[in-house]
Amino acid sequence: MKLARNDPCSCGSGKKYKHCCLHLSVVQTQPLVQIKAHDGAIEKSMAWLATHQRKGWQVAFNKLMQELLIEEDREALSQIDSESAGGIDINLTEWLLAEGSIQIQGGKRQIADYLIGPFGPSFTPGQRDWIQQLAQRPLRLYRITDVKTGEQMTLCDVLNEAAEPLVVIERAGSQSARPGMMLGARVMHVQEHHELSGAVYPFSIIAGQDTISRLQAVADE
Numbered sequence: 370m371k372l373a374r375n376d377p378c379s380c381g382s383g384k385k386y387k388h389c390c391l392h393l394s395v396v397q398t399q400p401l402v403q404i405k406a407h408d409g410a411i412e413k414s415m416a417w418l419a420t421h422q423r424k425g426w427q428v429a430f431n432k433l434m435q436e437l438l439i440e441e442d443r444e445a446l447s448q449i450d451s452e453s454a455g456g457i458d459i460n461l462t463e464w465l466l467a468e469g470s471i472q473i474q475g476g477k478r479q480i481a482d483y484l485i486g487p488f489g490p491s492f493t494p495g496q497r498d499w500i501q502q503l504a505q506r507p508l509r510l511y512r513i514t515d516v517k518t519g520e521q522m523t524l525c526d527v528l529n530e531a532a533e534p535l536v537v538i539e540r541a542g543s544q545s546a547r548p549g550m551m552l553g554a555r556v557m558h559v560q561e562h563h564e565l566s567g568a569v570y571p572f573s574i575i576a577g578q579d580t581i582s583r584l585q586a587v588a589d590e
Contacts, residue, residue, distance in 0.1 A: 406495025407559065411567065414466060414500060417490035418480075425471040429480070433461060433469065463568035467503040467555065479504065499557070503566060506555040510584060511535075512577070513550045516543050527551065527581055528588060537563045551577030 378384050418426045434443065446454070466484070470477045481504035483489060485497050492500065511524035514534060522543050526532040535556055539546075542565065546552075553570035556563050572580055 405559070406493065407499035408496075410492065410496035410499040411463070411466070413490050413492065413496060414484050415462070417484070418471075422471060422473065425473060426465075429465055429469055429471050430461065433465060460568040460570065463503065463555075463566060464508075466500065467506075467508075467566075502557050503555065506557060506566065508553055508555050510551060510553050510572075510577075510580060511556075513546050513548055513552065515548060516546045518543055522546055524552075524554075524556070527577075528584060535563050537565055539565055542569060549574055551580070 375385050438446065446457070466480055469480050471480050471483065473483065481500055484500050485492070510527045512527050513522055514525050515523035519540050520543060521536055521538050524535045524537060526535075537556060551572040551574070553572070555566040555568070557566050
């Protein structure tokens, strides 16, 4: 039975519902948001770089775009939808944080090393570990072999068949993932489980096979 705010509370306390158990029902209906130790690491890094190394970061970002894309591709990029453009920005940003360098006082520094160094932002231990892992975990190509929608995915390293399958906790990405699909990703170790770093490069089965061949040719060389 639904109680009005001024009705006697059903718990028998004699108080009005609004002064007794109403707050409990509100708390129970609120979704639980899990706060992870590494949450905010990327946002804090970007805010710090924008304040302390804005020019160096912008130069590094523009240089990466020029290396990856010819002029026609850059023009086409300006015409795509905002969601796709946002995804590309996320992937480029993470790659720079993980593997890129920045010009600082006449010399080049690895961005990840600079961020976790003595002059970087005030990270929590979990945030510092996340940025450090970004620089240590390789970007690799995986085949999805099993999916629990909204929960997790099982990934197998395409170029290392001897590697053990990895189960990664992934709620959002697992919604559209299907066995047989391939994706490029960094797999991070968090406490007792694995997670994707955030930037993901999905491939269709056909495109994935072509990518495997090209990567294998480079590895053979």
